[in-house]
Amino acid sequence: MITRALLILLFGVMAHALGAEEMTGIDVVEEVIVNQRDFPDSINGCGPASILNMLTFGKPELQAAGGKVMGQNDATRMRFIVDRYFQNRKSVVYPGRQRWGVHGVPSADLAVGVNELLEESGVAALKASYLNRKTGEENSKFQQRVYGWMERSIQNGVPPILSLRSYVVRQRENSDQPGWETPGQHFITLTGISKDAGDRTEGFSAMVIDSAGGKQTRIHLFVEPNGQPFRAMMGVIEENHWLDGQPFLLVIAPDIRGMKPADLKWSERFLIVADFLIGDF
Numbered sequence: 380m381i382t383r384a385l386l387i388l389l390f391g392v393m394a395h396a397l398g399a400e401e402m403t404g405i406d407v408v409e410e411v412i413v414n415q416r417d418f419p420d421s422i423n424g425c426g427p428a429s430i431l432n433m434l435t436f437g438k439p440e441l442q443a444a445g446g447k448v449m450g451q452n453d454a455t456r457m458r459f460i461v462d463r464y465f466q467n468r469k470s471v472v473y474p475g476r477q478r479w480g481v482h483g484v485p486s487a488d489l490a491v492g493v494n495e496l497l498e499e500s501g502v503a504a505l506k507a508s509y510l511n512r513k514t515g516e517e518n519s520k521f522q523q524r525v526y527g528w529m530e531r532s533i534q535n536g537v538p539p540i541l542s543l544r545s546y547v548v549r550q551r552e553n554s555d556q557p558g559w560e561t562p563g564q565h566f567i568t569l570t571g572i573s574k575d576a577g578d579r580t581e582g583f584s585a586m587v588i589d590s591a592g593g594k595q596t597r598i599h600l601f602v603e604p605n606g607q608p609f610r611a612m613m614g615v616i617e618e619n620h621w622l623d624g625q626p627f628l629l630v631i632a633p634d635i636r637g638m639k640p641a642d643l644k645w646s647e648r649f650l651i652v653a654d655f656l657i658g659d660f
Contacts, residue, residue: 401573401574402571402572402573402574402584402586403530403533403534403571403572403573403574404533404570404571404572404586405436405437405533405536405538405570405571406436407436407570407586407588407595408436409593409594409595411435412432412435412588412590412593412594412595413428413431413432413435413453413456413457413590413593414428414453414590414591414592414593415427415428415457415590415591415593416591416592416593417452417453417454417457417593418453418454418457418458419454420458420461421461421483423481423482423483424457424461424483424590425483425565425566425567425590425591426465426483426484426489426566427457427460427461427465428453428457428566428590429540429566429567429568429588429590430460430489430492430493430496430540431445431448431453431456431457431460432538432568432588432590433493433537433538433539433540433568434448436538436568436570436588437536437537437538438535438536438537440500440502441497441502441536441537443500444496444497444499444500444502447499447500448460448496460492460496461479463496464478464492464493464495464496465477465478465479465484465488465489465492466478466479468492468495470485470488471487471488471491472485472487472488472614472615473485473615473617478491478492482564483564485615486507486509486542486564486566486654486655486657487507487614487655489540489542489566489657490505490507490655490657493505493540493657505537505657505658505659506657506658506659506660507655507656507657508528508655508656509613509614509654509655510525510528510627510628510652510653510654510655510656511611511613511622511626511627512622512624512625512626512627518602519578519580521602521628522577522578522582522583522600522601522602522628523577523578525600525628525653525656526572526576526577526583526600527577527660528656528658528660529541529569529572529585529656529658529660530572530577531658531659531660532569532656532658532659532660533569533570533571533572535659535660536659537658537659538568538569538570538588538658539568539569539656539657539658539659539660540566540567540568540569540656540657540658541566541567541568541569541587541653541654541655541656542564542565542566542653542654542655542656543564543565543566543567543630543632543635543638543651543652543653543654544561544563544564544565544611544612544627544651544652544654545561545562545563545564545638545639545640545649545650545651545652546559546560546561546562546609546610546611546649546650546651546652547559547560547562547640547643547647547648547649547650548560548647548648548649549647559609559610559611559621561611561612561616562640563637563638563640564654565591565635565637565638566590567587567588567589567590567598567635568587568588568590569585569586569587569658570586570587570588570595571585571586572584572585572586573585580604581601581604582599582600582601582602582628583599583600583601584597584598584599584600585597585598585599585600589634589635591635591637594634596632596634596635597634598630598631598632598635599630599631599632600628600629600630600653601628601629601631602625602628602629603625603629606625607625608623608624608625609624609625609648609650610622610623610626611626611627611652611654613626626652627652627653627654628652628653629650629651629652629653630651630652630653631651632651638651
């Protein structure tokens with residue numbers, strides 16, 4: 380029987396033999412990517428799927444921790460993660476609630492659950508942070524900091540989990556002014572990043588695993604060059620903590636189609652940001 384670890388090794392050798400793109404990256408075997416659509420309990424399985432993808436393609440310690448996730452297939456392994464670390468544990472975001480809800484799991488709760496899983500295997504805790512701009516931080520420094528965190532985690536053998544969040548400007552009820560809304564959030568797993576690109580004015584690219592369909596694709600992260608301001612949330616809707624200006628890096632992700640609102644009108648401004656990161660940075 381060919382194990383996941385052996386498949387990863389074999390495909391990695393082939394990738395290097397054929398010549399890889401100039402990126403800092405982790406070899407990925409398409410055949411063993413976890414697809415969230417295999418999770419029958421919820422359409423919002425990107426959190427547990429991204430955890431499994433991080434463990435599957437991470438350094439040996441992460442792969443060993445992934446081997447302890449019980450289940451005969453990806454569906455039951457995702458259910459194990461949800462039941463053990465989210466469904467039956469208290470949220471750090473919503474006091475009095477469980478971590479898992481109808482819309483999946485909040486970013487901060489996902490980070491706590493990941494570290495509880497790793498702790499059981501004796502693996503050091505990962506870091507987690509919102510990717511918002513610091514007060515007074517210049518565009519180049521802001522981009523370099525986010526890039527550096529992602530690059531360092533990948534170099535350390537930890538494919539970081541990135542939360543993408545979408546925003547749209549819409550006319551609000553009982554108001555003559557439009558306002559920002561956040562219709563969607565999605566977790567992906569980073570597996571590669573452009574080399575020496577943190578200070579490029581045009582931003583940088585990253586290879587990611589999109590668990591919605593179980594595929595690897597490319598995204599691009601950047602500071603909007605014309606300086607057009609937007610509002611974005613740090614945290615959950617109930618906290619109502621909105622940041623002004625250009626508080627997050629924008630993301631172009633044409634192949635991650637679930638981020639675009641289905642009812643988007645031609646006149647509505649729509650964007651995606653890099654919201655939250657879990658990794659070894």
